[in-house]
Structures are given as C-alpha cells and as structure tokens.
Amino acid sequence: GAGVSQSPRYKVAKRGQDVALRCDPISGHVSLFWYQQALGQGPEFLTYFQNEAQLDKSGLPSDRFFAERPEGSVSTLKIQRTQQEDSAVYLCASSRGGWGEKLFFGSGTQLSVL
Amino acid sequence: AQKVTQAQTEISVVEKEDVTLDCVYETRDTTYYLFWYKQPPSGELVFLIRRNSFDEQNEISGRYSWNFQKSTSSFNFTITASQVVDSAVYFCALSDATMEYGNKLVFGAGTILRVKS
Numbered sequence: 001g002a003g004v005s006q007s008p009r010y011k012v013a014k015r016g017q018d019v020a021l022r023c024d025p026i027s028g029h030v031s032l033f034w035y036q037q038a039l040g041q042g043p044e045f046l047t048y049f050q051n052e053a054q055l056d057k058s059g060l061p062s063d064r065f066f067a068e069r070p071e072g073s074v075s076t077l078k079i080q081r082t083q084q085e086d087s088a089v090y091l092c093a094s095s096r097g098g099w100g101e102k103l104f105f106g107s108g109t110q111l112s113v114l
Numbered sequence: 115a116q117k118v119t120q121a122q123t124e125i126s127v128v129e130k131e132d133v134t135l136d137c138v139y140e141t142r143d144t145t146y147y148l149f150w151y152k153q154p155p156s157g158e159l160v161f162l163i164r165r166n167s168f169d170e171q172n173e174i175s176g177r178y179s180w181n182f183q184k185s186t187s188s189f190n191f192t193i194t195a196s197q198v199v200d201s202a203v204y205f206c207a208l209s210d211a212t213m214e215y216g217n218k219l220v221f222g223a224g225t226i227l228r229v230k231s
Contacts (some may be wrong), residue, residue: 001158003158031217033218034154040224042118042205042222042223043219045220058219093159099217100147100209103217103219104163107158
C-alpha cells in the first residue's frame with residue numbers, strides 16, 4: 001500500500017480482555033517497529049522485527065504483551081488481560097531497514113481500557 | 115543511555131512569527147542519527163528531516179531550517195513565517211546507527227506548537 005496501515009483505529013476493551021492490533025507496513029519494508037505513546041508523551045519503543053525475526057523486544061512492558069510477524073509483512077501486537085495502564089496509542093512504523101533509514105509511521109490504534 | 119530533551123512543552127505564536135523548537139540529546143555513541151517528526155491531529159508521525167552525526171551543516175527547506183551543533187548536543191528546528199497549518203506536536207528523535215538495533219528511535223516528549231491566525 002501507499003503507507004503504513006493500522007487497524008482498528010480505535011479499540012475499547014474491558015479490563016481483563018485480550019486485544020489484537022494489526023499493522024500493514026509499506027510493501028517491501030524489511031524493518032517493522034511497534035511504539036507505545038501515552039497521552040502527552042513521545043512514542044516509546046516496544047519491539048522490532050527484521051523480516052519475520054523479532055530482534056529486539058526489550059521495550060515490551062510485561063509478558064502480557066506479545067508481537068509477531070510470521071511472514072515478514074503484516075504484524076500483530078497482542079495484549080492479554082488488558083489493564084488500565086495499557087491505555088495508549090500504539091504506533092507501528094516500517095522502514096527499508098538500512099542504516100539510518102527514516103521510519104514511516106501509521107496513524108496508530110488508540111486503545112482505551114475501561 | 116540515550117536521551118532526548120525537548121524543554122518546551124507548548125509554544126503559542128501568531129501567524130507569520132518565526133518560532134524555534136529546541137532539542138538537546140545525550141548519547142555515548144560517536145555515530146548516530148537525529149530526526150524531527152511532525153504529528154498533526156490525525157496522529158500519524160510525518161518525517162521532516164534526518165541528520166547524521168558527521169554532518170553538521172545546517173539545512174534549510176522552504177520555511178523550515180535546522181541547526182545542528184555537536185558541541186552543545188543540540189538539534190534545533192526553526193519555522194520561519196509560521197502558518198496555522200504548522201500547528202502540531204513536533205518530536206525530536208535520536209537513533210544509534212548500529213544495524214543490531216535496526217535504527218530504533220528514542221523520542222523526546224514533544225513540543226506542542228499552536229499558531230493562531
């Protein structure tokens with residue numbers, strides 16, 4: 001596609017519910033990133049994929065967070081047993097993967113946990 | 115650890131005024147990249163500029179200009195003759211340039227720019 005696409009745009013979950021957030025990167029982009037953006041803050045790194053390999057998951061806040069990119073294109077971020085502190089905008093970004101390449105971001109999924 | 119500080123939380127200007135957004139960074143790396151992104155109300159971060167640590171030349175692109183000074187670890191962004199459409203949140207970001215980390219970005223907290231007509 002022309003840009004990074006994320007769905008759903010908005011998600012409301014009850015505390016304890018599992019959610020899945022989808023990211024369609026730009027076609028051909030090797031690198032894919034997930035970021036979490038709390039209200040009034042800058043994005044914070046969650047995890048990084050190079051093709052289908054998850055090379056860095058140091059930013060995932062707990063073992064309730066899980067990400068996958070099985071075929072090296074579409075990625076899913078799953079949050080199990082959601083908590084109120086998980087409420088944030090989840091941004092996906094992709095890049096060609098080269099040294100210093102700029103990241104292209106999607107519009108994000110705004111997750112509200114009630 | 116890498117860190118980016120944007121001390122200005124919010125700036126309000128009147129249209130046609132010039133405005134400078136400050137960015138100070140910390141890194142132990144000798145090789146790194148700096149970025150500025152714009153986040154309009156739609157939420158998508160829009161790339162504005164990238165600068166690597168070896169290139170201290172200032173850059174101008176239309177009404178936008180950037181001043182990179184390694185001596186003070188700053189990468190400031192100036193908008194000349196601001197317009198209402200410039201209203202957005204602006205983020206400065208730092209990346210180490212090692213392939214191992216795949217260009218992971220560390221963002222500042224952002225500066226909200228409001229341009230009034």
